[in-house]
Structures are given as structure tokens and as C-alpha cells.
Amino acid sequence: MTPDDKRKALFEKLGLITGTDYAKKRAEDPPPPPPSPASPLLPAGGTLENDSARRLRERLGLMSGLEWRQRRDAEDDARDHGAFEVDKVVGGKLVDGRDGQFLLLRTEYPVEHLHGHTELGAALESDPEHLAFFGNDETLVECNLEKTFFVDTETTGLSGGAGTVAFLIGVGRFQDGLFVLDQCFMRDYDDEEPMLEYLAERFADCDTVVSFNGKSFDLPLLRTRFVQNRQCFRLDGAMHLDLVHTARRFWKRRLANCSLGNLEREVLGVRRTGDVPGALIPQLWLDYLHSRDSRPLQGVFYHHRMDILSLVTLVGMLSRQLRRADGAQFDHVEDQLSLLRAHFRQRQYEKVIALGRAFLDQDSIADLRRECLEMMALACKRAARFTDMQEALERWHREFPTDAQAAVELAKHHEHRTRDLRRAEQVCTETLERLPSPARQYAASETSPSHTLITRRLERIRIKLGKNRPGTEAIFEDE
Amino acid sequence: MNVAQMIDRLRLDRDFRYNLTAWRTLPQRPARFADFPPEVRPELREGLARRGIEQLYSHQAEAVGAVLRGENVCVVTPTASGKTLCYNLPVLNRLLVNPNARALYLFPTKALGQDQVKELTSTIETLDVKIGTYTFDGDTPANARKAVRNAGHIVVTNPDMLHAGILPHHTIWIRLFENLEFVVIDEVHHYRGVFGSHLANVVRRLKRICAFYGAHPQFICCSATIANPREMAEKIIEAPVHLVEDNGAPAGEKHFLFYNPPVVNAELGIRASSVKRASQLAAHLLSRDVQSIVFARSRLRVEILTTYLKEAVRKMGKSDKLVRGYRGGYLPTERRDIEQGLREGKVMCVVSTNALELGIDIGSLDVCIMTGYAGSVASTWQQAGRAGRRNTVALVVLVASSAPLDQYIIAHPEYFFEQTPESGTVDPNNLIILASHIKCAAFELPFLEGDSFGLDPHSTAELLDYLAECRVLRKVRDRWHWSAETYPASELSLRTAAPGNVVILDTTDNGRVIGEVDCFAAPVEVYQNAVYLHESRQYTIDRLDLEDKKAYARPVEVDYYTDAEMKVDLKVLDRFREEPTADGLRCTGELSVTWLPTIYKKIKFGTHENVGWGEIHLPEQTMHTTAYWIEFPEDAAERFAIGKEQLASALHGLANALRQVSPVHVLCDLGDIRAHAMLRAPESEKPTVFLYETYPGGVGFSDKLFTHHDRLLDAAIALLSGCPCREGCPSCVGPAIETGGYGKQGALTLAVAARSRTGSAASSTGSARHSREGGSIPAGSGSPP
Helix, strand or coil: CCHHHHHHHHHHHHCCCCHHHHHHHHHHCCCCCCCCCCCCCCCCCCCCCCHHHHHHHHHHCCCCHHHHHHHHHHHHHHHHCCCCCHHHHCCCEEEEECCEEEEEEEEEEECCCEECCEECHHHHCCCHHHHHHHHCCHHHHHCCHHHEEEEEEEECCCCCCCCCCEEEEEEEEEECCEEEEEEEECCCHHHHHHHHHHHHHHHCCCCEEEECCHHHHHHHHHHHHHHHCCCCCHHHHCEEEEHHHHHHHHHCCCCCCCCHHHHHHHHHCCCCCCCCCHHHHHHHHHHHHHHCCCHHHHHHHHHHHHHHHHHHHHHHHHHHHHHCCCCCCCCCHHHHHHHHHHHHHCCCHHHHHHHHHHHHHCCCCHHHHHHHHHHHHHHHHHCCCHHHHHHHHHHHHHHCCCCHHHHHHHHHHHHHHHCCHHHHHHHHHHHHHHCCCHHHHCCCCCCCHHHHHHHHHHHHHHHHHCCCCCCCHHHHHHC | CCHHHHHHHHHHCHHHHHCEEEEEEECCECCCEECCCCCCCHHHHHHHHHCCCCCEEHHHHHHHHHHHCCCCEEEECCCCCCCHHHHHHHHHHHHHHCCCCEEEEECCCHHHHHHHHHHHHHHHHCCCCCCCEEECCCCCCHHHHHHHHHHCCEEEECHHHHHHHHHHHHHHHHHHHHCEEEEEECCHHHCCHHHHHHHHHHHHHHHHHHHHCCCCCEEEEEECCCCCHHHHHHHHHCCCCEEECCCCCCECCEEEEEECCCEEECCCCEECCHHHHHHHHHHHHHHCCCCEEEEECCHHHHHHHHHHHHHHHHHCCCCHHHEEEECCCCCHHHHHHHHHHHHHCCCCEEEECHHHCCCCCCCCECEEEEECCCCCHHHHHHHHCCECCCCCCEEEEEECCCCHHHHHHHHCHHHHHHCCCCECCCCCCCHHHHHHHHHHHHHHCCEECCCCCCCCHHHHHHHHHHHHHCCCEEEECCEEEECCCCCHHHHCCCCCCCCCEEEEEEHHHCCEEEEEEECCCHHHHCCCCCEEEECCEEEEEEEEECCCCEEEEEECCCCEEEEEEEEEEEEEEEEEEEEECCCCEEEEEEEEEEEEEEEEEEEECCCCCEEEEEECCCCCEEEEEEEEEEECCCCHHHHCCCCHHHHHHHHHHHHHHHHHHHHHHECCCHHHEEEEEECCCCCCCCCEEEEEECCCCCCCHHHHHHHCHHHHHHHHHHHHHHCCCCCCCCCCCCCHHHHCCCHHHHHHHHHHHHCCHHHHHHHCCCCCCCCCCCCCCCCCCCCCC
């Protein structure tokens, strides 16, 4: 049963007639008697036509039934004449392929264009080494920003697989002092082939892709589309900076949600107006295929453009932060610590130590300080800077006197490196004394993890000291 | 004690022999060998020789030769006859010539696939080449999947994974599909009914994808012995196959015994428990150190038997580790451990469901005991094949339960031994199944005008247009594209026929699942206030939630059981075929079935008094399906001298009996078919017995039943006349209480009358003892040699 049939059946069941039928019927029937002023009620099925009603409608912004019908008919007419086709509504031009056409909407932005707090051109100034750093990918040092493509797709579904289509593919790049953004759009399934032909040609010039979640979503999907259309997919050989991983590394600590939308609000300072929620986009396109009314798609094109501009400014903004003098590169302490962690992950221990010192010089939340101290101590160890390591460990132990890990690490340092077993023992016993009694917190049979950790270390040290007393009870008896 | 001595001892055991209905001795069969086909590469032959394989059995050589000639092959051989070599040899041979070639192996279960990889890897190790063999299934870790896709020469998987995990992502499997030369489908007999109909469609999709990448793989199928292996294989792969069924593997002498536990209550037709008898026999074997396998039909029975036997060995003062259970639901490592234990002789007795019926390598055992008939001739031979080494004597004992099918088989051993096994049925063009797969196929690749998928191009186009109207597909120019947000393969399961099962939860035991019934049966078995019997415990159902598919039960102790009355309405929508019988018609066609449970009766145990009743408030359910039915003349009551009052119970009895014996000729499960009798069927207004399929649209069972009409009726006649009860019992027409006193006799009369004209001469005397052309042997007559 088609929707039309259903509607008809429903109309019949409820005894309704369609507007056109009604208009016909009314034209045939004698006009209903004018409503008596005594009865303010609407005549059945009609519109109240008198001065006060007209005034009321005007004030409320309502239409009369007749006006509404006229407008609807005009709209149907316009639709039939293709007035709501995408090139009329959204703009762009039709591009010919070997066998068919697709719609290309090109938007050119000057590099000074501000997207949120950052201008697009900031990305162009970024140092490839910085890209390699925040992409956590050495190969990116080779990347050429003039040949870097910012890519995003809108698709008919998120599940992937051969039947999911990318109906809107956006490719942006810097060209002749401008940021040129091409939005390639399928007006129907047969537009795909010419669209991919065009893109294949364009991708020939690409050496790096920047995307948001493109490694696991957009690129595999594009690849599938190219394979299915038996065309060569050139992006396979390109380098790839996937900002979703970067974003998680840098902002996960501060923002629970690292979606592009949230990053725009929290990091880039972008405010969208007239956007459509991403989850609705597949259905909007599928609906458009049948209605041929592309007006609801305006929001989709806007959403898609904004996504790509955010990719550009995210790159620009990150590399600008990295270019600033060491120290307070990020405004938020959480982000500073994330930066530290990123350096640590890439084994840049000297950098970690330097940044860590700066970090500790400012006030910050205890949890973050603790994390920083731990990372610094470990960085010093890896860099074989043992004096600095002892300094970091002692500071950690001093600032967090009940922290078992700090105590144990410091004890280990004295045990293995300075060979000062007394000091090691002292660190442990002091810390144990400071810990709340296990009996209070835990059932008698259990003991707190901190206790276990330290007593185990203590036992080792005491064996070495030659004054081991077996069992943990012995230690508690002392107190 | 060895098996031969054991058999001699049984031969002298009078009590044991008294309950036997058959003792057959299958003679020893020598091996027949053949040379390697000349195309087999020397390094492969050397490798095999290193594993002790110097020569091929004749069937292996024939199969390998046919594959090397480029034919599709279907190999039919019993358990443990070296069928894996039939496909591994040509595949490896090809890989030695062309290292880019790829092969895809399909096994019905993950365990079989993993087994196969082990076997292959050890063969490959002798070859000194790099051939990647990997399983790809639900257990494959995400980080290993990429390696399988790129480097797997042989990818071992199951139909479900191919359907939902590989085909919809074919673009990342490009290496496999571009170079796919062989597709191996093992255990083809397993793919019958709904599962097989799905698989045939998955194969259609696979071929479509291969064609897209320019590959045209050869198919190698393996099947256990069934009546129509060629038909099954050809229906599934939709191409002609070269059938190899001349088994050249050797076998030792085998004794096959049919044991019927003695009747303990003649009135109700109740026999001694088959589980008890089987466990006594197995315990006896254990005490004599004879290695055995015990098959049981349900997981529950496996557990019960295992418990009995473990207790028994402990009493003998031995370790209970000698006895192990084996069934689905055990962890893979546990299973591997048991399999190895069997091969090494550390496990002396394994109790298994049909999980061990498939080709998992456990070596060969001395004795096989089947607790209850396996449900089909084919499975019974499969299970029996577990016993018997190449040159020693083996013993197989079938212990019958009191189920009607068991009783029919046990009373008619000649049926089992002489009959060809059942024929498998698949209907890939069941509209519901076909349409679901067309959706999946459209998702994978757009359809082009002129394409065909199971149907001719015109009908395919019609179906595609219909899907386009539903806005699932969209036609642009000459192509239909998938046009929805969903992923169709994830919405379609290949195995479940019904829309799922209703689980029964014990609310007093933390919602423990005590059992399940299919959605079809739930309204008549687990309605509110029903008494549900499980493991001889009584539960009452507090609530049935059909939406969440849950029934909430709690244990009770009452002296009655409940019996629901269901109002079933059948409407014949279409007649596909009809043929006259002696006095009426037999037909197949499409039905609309509506069922509505109305009331339940409380019936007292022992006296069968009706002690109360209640109403059932559940919604009506409707389904369209195919059916096979027998129409009797309007004056049947007079014509057959049954009596008007008794006609209803006679029809009811016949319906029950027919349903019970239908798995004898069609490889289906009892749950796949339902029976219904009507005194006056709508439209024709004649007394009619319907057998209809439980899968919406049907999967071809009705058609098979229609074809086997006479044989089906003969089986029903034999069942009824062979049953020792007086007025009907659960082993034939159903309890007398349900069918009324005349049910059994009347059903017999009707069954004879319903035979088709040609065969009716044999039965025209009205004597129901004339059952099969060969003449039936009365129960208990099969005597030991």
C-alpha cells in the first residue's frame, strides 16, 4: 500500500475529503448562508469571513483556508517545474562526467575568514612537525599543507558496509591564497559515478588527508564507493591526520564528550545557526529523493561546511598553541597536562620535564599535580636523570604524604639507586603511620590496597636489612 | 574385555535379547584404493606420505579428479571416511601452483571450523610453503581480522558470518573475492529446511559478488548419507554437481541392535525409561573397560545420563573423569579437552547431544548407544558411524523411547535398514526468505535491469519494484539501489525459523530459565494459570508476556494438569496441486492459519476427571503458510462405518499420527510441521486432515509430503497397527483421553481409505496390518542371528 493509498483509505474511513475535492464541491454547491453575527462559530469546513475575523487572523499571522490552498497549489506548481531542485535552492553548478552529472557547490573563503576564535589561515602556517606531534604519526613531518585535503562526508547510515552511500562529499584545500571548499552532492544514485570521477581527478593532487574519525569511517566508506564504481581510490596512499584521536588525547580530560560539535563550543568558540542534527541527515536525503524538495537540505550543506571549517581551525588552533613559548600553552590546566602526556607518549622526556616544572609552578588541582609528578618521575627515570627523579619523587611524597605509590617509588629509588635502605624503610614506616588504620575502613580480614603495597615493600627492605619479622601483624603490633 | 567378547556375552543374555527387535550384522568392508590423479604435485604427495597417506581411497581419488577437471563436486560418505582430503587435496594442490588463489570453507558450526583449521595446519606443515589458514567467525579478535582478510589463503567460516560479516563488507575482502577459486560447503545434509533455504540464498549472493570481481569459484560439497544429496547440493549451489558416493574406506564388522524397553503400564502404553536402560548398558561397558559414546536427544538428558554414569564409575572405584558430557553450551577449551581425552583413551565414555554427530575428530570408539531415535535415518547412521574402527568389531545399540516415532522405528527395523535415508528439503524461493536476501543483495551491489536472483529476470524485477515501492530500494535509470538507513543483514538470522522462543523463568529461583517453548506453542502451553511440567516438577504460570517472550512460573504441587483448548481456523487461500485418492483428494496449497486459545481444563492425574476450567485471554495470531491436506468424502462417517460421533476423534487421531511420522520421509523436525483436523473444512465442507508448516510461507515440506503421500500413510498405518495399546496412547494417536475411545481404530480406517487409488488394492481388505509393500514384521520379531 503506498502512502497515497493509505491516506485515501483514512480519508474514507473518517469521512473526510481532500482540499481540492472540497473546493470543487463548494464551487458546485450553493454558497453557504453567511454566518449570523449571533453565532461566532465557524461554519462547518469554511473560513469565517468578516472584518473582525480578518483582523484577528492578521494579528495572529494566520491564513484563510483559501490563501493557504492557493499557496499550496503554487508550491506544487513550483515543485513540478523544478523550482526546489537543489541547484536552485542551494546553489552550485552541475558538472558533467562521462555519463551523467552531479552538483558541485564551491565556496571560497579568504584565509582571514574567522571561524570561532580562529582564522582559517592559521592552519596554513602550521609546522608539519606539529602536525606529526599531535597526530602522533612521524610520517606527517613530510606533509605539505598546500596539498593537504580536509575531507568529510555525509552518508546514508553509520553502520558502514557496501550499501551505505556518501551522498555529500566535502573536500577543502588552500589554493591561491584562498580556502576552497568543494561540496560534491548526489541528486540521486546515478550521480555517484560522475562525482567519483571528478573526485578521483582531484585526489590525484593530495598528499595528506585531515579528517574527523576518517580513519575508521569516512575513508573506508569512500574506498568502498570507489571500489564499487570500479574507480581507483587515490587516498589510500596519502598520509592521514585523524583529529578524533588528537581531540581525545588533548581534551578527553577536560571534556567528557569529544564530538566535533562539542569541541566547537568548548574549544573553538563556534556558534552554529540553522544547523540540522547529524542524526537526521540520512533521512533528509532519502526523503529528498522522493519529494525532490531540497529546501530541507540547506541545513545539511551548512552543517557539512561547518564541519570542514572546524577541521581547518582545529589544526590551526592546535599548532598555534604549540608554537607559543613553552609553559602556559593552553589556557586550561587539564589541557596542559594532556599536552604533557602527549609528549610523554612520544618519548620526549626532556620536554616533559621542562613542561612539568612549569606546570608545577602554578596552582592547580591536586589530582592533576599528582599525575604530573608521577609522569615527571617516570620521565626522569626513562631519561636516566636520577637526581631530577629523586627531586620529583620527594616532591611527590612531600605533597602527597599518604600516597602509597609515591612512597613505594621513593623507597625503591633509595633501595636500588642510593642504596640507602634506612631511608627507604623510614619512608615506608612514616607513610604507614600516616595511613588511616585499616581496621576502621576495612573488615578485619582485609587490608587496604595501600597498606598491602607498602608493607610488601617494607618486608623486602627489612629482609635486606636483616631484621625481617615475618607476617604483617608484627608490624601493626609495633604501633 | 574386547568388543567381540562383549557381543558374545550379550548374545547369551536372555533378558536382554527378549527386548530386542533387531540384531543386524553389517559385514566387514575392505578398503579400495586408487592412485593419485597425475595432476597432484609431487611435493604434496610427499607431504601426505609423511603423514602416512600413501594412497587414496577410491572415492577420494574420484572426487579429487573431478575437482581438478573443474567440476563442482558433491561427496557423500559416512563418518570417518577421509572426506576432508577430498577438498583439502585439490585446494592445496592449486595453492602450490598459484599462491594468489583463495578458498572459502563453510562449516555449520564454529567448532567444526576450528577443528578443520587444526587439521589443515598440520597438513600444510609437511609442505614447507606458506599457506595461511584462518578461521573468521564471531570469536576472531578485531585486530586479527585484517590479517585474515589479506593473508588468508583459506578462510574458514560459517554461513552466518558470511552472511552478516563478510558479504556486506565485500569491498574490504577484495583479495578473497578476486581470487576465489574454491568454495567448500561441508555437512550439506545439515542445511535442510529453513537454514538450507537461507544458505542457498547466501550462496546466490556470494556468486553475485564473485562475478562482480570476475571470479567464478568451483564448489565442493560434502554430505552424510541422505536420499537426495545431489538434489540438495544442486539446490544450494544452483549448478550441476558431480556426485561421488562410492565409498572406498574400509570398515570393520558392525552389530546394530534395536532395543525396546519393556512395557510397564499396558493401558497407558508406558515403557521403562530409555534413559535408565541406556545408562545401565553404558555402565556395564564401563565396568568392562570398553570405550563408548552415548547419544541423547536433549541437553537435559545428556546431563542426567552423565550424572548417572559418573555415579556408577565412582561405585566401581574408578575416577569419574572417565565419563564426560558433551553438548552445546560447553566452553570451547572444555570441548577440546574432551575430544583429546577420547582420542587418547583417557575418557572412556562420552555422553553427547548430536553435537558430536558432525565431523569433529574424536577418533573411533568401540560402542555407540543411542538414547532415543535420532530423528532421522541419516542422523542415526551418522551417530552409528562414531563406533567402529577399521578392522575391529563395533557395536551400536538404539534404545527406543516411548515417543511415537521411536516406537514406529523400533517396531519396523526393516524400515530403517532397507529404506534409503530421508530426503533433505530446501526451498530457496520461499518468498519471505528470498525477499530478505534480495534486500541484503541490493545492499551489497545495486541490481541491474535484466539481473536475476533465484527467479527469472522478469520476476526478479517485479520483486525489486515491489521493494522500491516500499522505499527500501530506489530505482534510478536501469538500477535498483539500496535506499534505507539500516543494515539489512543484521536484521536477518539464518537459523531461527519462528520469531524466537518464549523462555520460562522460575520467579522463586532468581528468574532461572527452566525451559523454552516456541512462540507458536506458547499460548497453548504457558498461558496464565497453566500447569507446566518440567523434569517431572510442576510449575504454574503466573504471567505470559508475549511481547518480551517470557513466561513467569513458580513451582507448585497439585494433583491435576491443565489442557488448553485452542480454536484454530484454517482458510485455504490457494490450491497448488491436487490428486484424487481412493475416496477423496490430497492437495497442497497456501493456508491462512489463525489460532486462539480459549479455555483450559484442569484434569486430575490418575482418574482424568475434569475438575475445573478457566479462560485464557490472549490475542489471536495469524500466519500464512503452505500445507498438505487430505480431504475425505462428506459421507465419510457412513462410508467407512465409523459413526458420526467418532469421526472427529478418528480425524484427530489420524492428524496426530501423520504428523508424528512425517519426519520419516522428510528431513524435518517435529516442530516444523503441525497437524489439524476439521470435520467440515471451510470452502470444501469436507472432513479434512491438514498438515501445515510452521515457517511463514513454508519451506517445501508440504510439497515433499504430498509427493510421499502413500509412503506417509503406510508409515501411519504401520505405526497405528503396530502399537500394542488398545485405544490409543501417546505413542500413536495421542492419549485416548484426548481422542476418545475410537480414535485409534477410526484413524486406521481413514488412513487406509486415504491411500491413493493405485496403491489401494493392497489395503482394500481394510486390514491395517498390510502396511508396506514389503509387508510389515510384527513388533518384537527381529531376533538375534
